Amino acid sequence: MEAAINTLVSQFKAYAGKQGSAQTLSREEFQSMLTSQLKSYIKNANDSAAIDQLMGSLDENNDGELSFLEFWQFLGQLANQHGGFNK
Incomplete structure (x- = not known):
């Protein structure tokens, strides 16, 4: 799981650093x-x-951007659906 978290963080940083x-x-x-x-x-x-x-x-705070926490919650929702846990 540590490798997965490191990958998610590094991917977020790579895309977030492209503009703004x-x-x-x-x-x-x-x-x-x-x-x-x-x-x-x-x-x-x-x-x-x-x-x-x-x-x-x-975008919970309506600033037009996604913080890591907002992004992380999105990934949790995706994983929940993919794993069939939302049934």
């Missing part, structure tokens, strides 16, 4: 990460309206 704050994911950074790293999980990652809706649902 290195501490948050912009909408564009988030979409880039989804299309590159989660293409099997997020089928409509190229759909701008779907990304806007997803960002809106994840």
